[in-house]
Amino acid sequence: MLGLLSNPMNGMPIEATKAIVPLGIGLASAAFLAMKAVATPKFPNDKRIPMASLRPGDSSHDNEYNEDPNAFIKRCEEECGPFFNVFLHGFPYTVVSNPYISEVYTSGDFSHLDTFEDLTSMMAYFNTIRKSNKHNGLQTPHDIVRNILNPNLPMFTPEIAKLVEENLEQELGRCPVEKGRILVKNPFHLIHELVAKAMAHVFVGPEVAKSRQIVETFMSAAADFGEVIGVHAPTSKWRTLALRLNYKSFHNPLQKHLQVLVDVSTPVVLERRRLEALANETGVEWERPRDILQQLLDNADKYGFVDLEDVCAHILILIVISVHTTADAANSMLYYMAAFPHSMDKLFEEQQQILNDIQAEREHARQECLKKGEPINDHLDPAHDKDLPVAAVKKMVHLDSFIRESFRVRAEPLSMITNRRARRDSTFSNGYKISKGASFIINARSGHMGPEAGEDATEFRPWRFVGKAKTAIKVGPDYLPFGMGGHACPGRFMAIMELKVIGALIVTKFSKVEMQDPSKTKMALHSRLGEPIPSGLKFFIRE
Numbered sequence: 001m002l003g004l005l006s007n008p009m010n011g012m013p014i015e016a017t018k019a020i021v022p023l024g025i026g027l028a029s030a031a032f033l034a035m036k037a038v039a040t041p042k043f044p045n046d047k048r049i050p051m052a053s054l055r056p057g058d059s060s061h062d063n064e065y066n067e068d069p070n071a072f073i074k075r076c077e078e079e080c081g082p083f084f085n086v087f088l089h090g091f092p093y094t095v096v097s098n099p100y101i102s103e104v105y106t107s108g109d110f111s112h113l114d115t116f117e118d119l120t121s122m123m124a125y126f127n128t129i130r131k132s133n134k135h136n137g138l139q140t141p142h143d144i145v146r147n148i149l150n151p152n153l154p155m156f157t158p159e160i161a162k163l164v165e166e167n168l169e170q171e172l173g174r175c176p177v178e179k180g181r182i183l184v185k186n187p188f189h190l191i192h193e194l195v196a197k198a199m200a201h202v203f204v205g206p207e208v209a210k211s212r213q214i215v216e217t218f219m220s221a222a223a224d225f226g227e228v229i230g231v232h233a234p235t236s237k238w239r240t241l242a243l244r245l246n247y248k249s250f251h252n253p254l255q256k257h258l259q260v261l262v263d264v265s266t267p268v269v270l271e272r273r274r275l276e277a278l279a280n281e282t283g284v285e286w287e288r289p290r291d292i293l294q295q296l297l298d299n300a301d302k303y304g305f306v307d308l309e310d311v312c313a314h315i316l317i318l319i320v321i322s323v324h325t326t327a328d329a330a331n332s333m334l335y336y337m338a339a340f341p342h343s344m345d346k347l348f349e350e351q352q353q354i355l356n357d358i359q360a361e362r363e364h365a366r367q368e369c370l371k372k373g374e375p376i377n378d379h380l381d382p383a384h385d386k387d388l389p390v391a392a393v394k395k396m397v398h399l400d401s402f403i404r405e406s407f408r409v410r411a412e413p414l415s416m417i418t419n420r421r422a423r424r425d426s427t428f429s430n431g432y433k434i435s436k437g438a439s440f441i442i443n444a445r446s447g448h449m450g451p452e453a454g455e456d457a458t459e460f461r462p463w464r465f466v467g468k469a470k471t472a473i474k475v476g477p478d479y480l481p482f483g484m485g486g487h488a489c490p491g492r493f494m495a496i497m498e499l500k501v502i503g504a505l506i507v508t509k510f511s512k513v514e515m516q517d518p519s520k521t522k523m524a525l526h527s528r529l530g531e532p533i534p535s536g537l538k539f540f541i542r543e
């Protein structure tokens with residue numbers, strides 16, 4: 001830890017690292033190495049697993065899937081049952097449906113991220129910036145979120161709520177208003193900005209987060225990443241090779257973002273160190289910042305970080321994973337509010353009830369203080385009676401159900417992130433034999449639309465989960481937006497909290513959200529991660 005702070009730049013400067021990238025290594029040998037690393041997925045040997053039929057004229061299932069994913073899967077399920085082979089995204093996969101989904105997620109026989117890595121080179125790309133923990137995949141980011149971020153969420157929640165509210169007002173203030181309606185032409189951009197600023201505050205602290213360059217890095221790192229690894233484009237082994245060569249030798253936007261993080265945080269870290277030393281000298285307790293940057297520096301030995309640059313690289317990986325996904329989900333929530341406008345009244349009513357109850361409890365506590373002749377603490381200041389404390393966010397069960405239901409309905413039926421590869425020969429509980437190296441993709445539709453969802457599984461029913469032990473963070477085969485099992489997204493607690501804060505603010509300020517172009521409703525409700533929705537939103541100011 002001391003070593004880290006005494007020389008925060010003791011890693012090689014990034015520009016210098018780039019300069020010595022051995023272009024002379026020769027593209028041929030680089031191509032050879034890269035090709036060795038890219039394995040081709042294959043079907044299991046068990047011939048009982050049927051191949052989904054191809055439409056006349058199609059050579060893969062891509063076109064039919066892309067035209068209507070749910071209709072395609074439904075047809076395959078009816079034709080083949082819960083297991084079937086498909087050619088998708090340029091590769092052969094076995095689709096696994098319920099009731100066998102849990103076996104893939106919880107068995108040690110299926111590797112996490114391997115196939116995804118072959119298609120995208122994501123980890124290899126991350127490893128171009130981090131110096132430690134290169135061989136444990138996403139385990140260190142997972143541990144950071146679980147051990148450092150999640151326990152501090154109750155503390156971050158009111159800060160996030162305040163930031164989101166301030167920025168929402170600021171951003172909406174720039175949009176045209178007509179007859180009590182605010183037109184937001186690009187809602188994703190607005191939400192992205194709010195989420196990026198809130199996440200920056202949590203990850204790197206207010207001093208670093210106030211830099212515009214930092215906010216831009218928080219906003220663009222994931223998009224640059226997606227462009228380089230090409231998550232949505234139809235892929236092939238050769239395309240993956242070309243991508244690897246490109247970012248290893250020529251164009252690596254993560255390096256640029258890392259440089260920004262290091263440049264802006266270095267003086268802040270040095271100043272914190274000075275204040276800490278001063279406090280120690282004078283015997284005063286230093287108020288240790290609680291952001292993730294500080295906590296990672298304090299725990300550098302535990303996580304094996306090499307220097308500040310390495311700490312920033314791990315933060316950058318978290319930024320790539322968390323900001324765009326959360327902003328995308330929050331944006332989608334707004335379109336669901338627009339498509340199901342009657343939900344807004346119920347959400348508002350619930351919120352008012354909760355805030356009134358909290359206000360009454362606080363008033364009671366104030367009266368008790370007065371009776372006992374005790375001073376009223378700052379935290380009971382009536383000015384904060386309608387703040388959004390963690391307790392209020394937790395009580396919003398209708399909002400929680402609304403969010404879970406929108407994730408359930410929107411989920412991409414066969415998402416690339418659900419890929420798993422068999423590490424060894426194994427057998428499913430139905431007796432199907434799986435050969436080592438076979439690749440699987442999860443049929444989320446079969447879980448999300450199965451009997452567990454209850455009646456009208458294909459419909460959006462916003463209060464479906466009210467009164468049930470199925471909150472928006474509770475993963476399972478019937479709810480897979482965050483995966484499940486040991487690698488389920490550890491950031492879902494923060495993501496859902498942010499969605500609730502944003503949803504609650506929207507409901508407080510607006511009585512209705514409307515799509516500028518209602519003909520895009522179906523597309524908006526089923527948009528995939530990062531897919532632009534070609535319609536603005538109109539927000540009706542609550543009177």
Ligand code: HEM
Pocket residue numbers: 112138139141142145149318321322323325326329417418480481482483484486487488489490491492494495
């Ligand atoms: C709505 C927003 C989000 C969605 C939809 C989402 C979704 C996912 C999914 C599907 C996975 C893969 C799970 C698997 O392979 O089984 C994942 C992994 C992960 N997510 Fe999230 N995520 C979101 C937000 C966040 C946030 C805010 C953070 C951090 C603050 C985060 C941190 C991570 C980490 C570290 C992993 C890797 C887990 C591992 O491999 O062990 N995510 N996320």
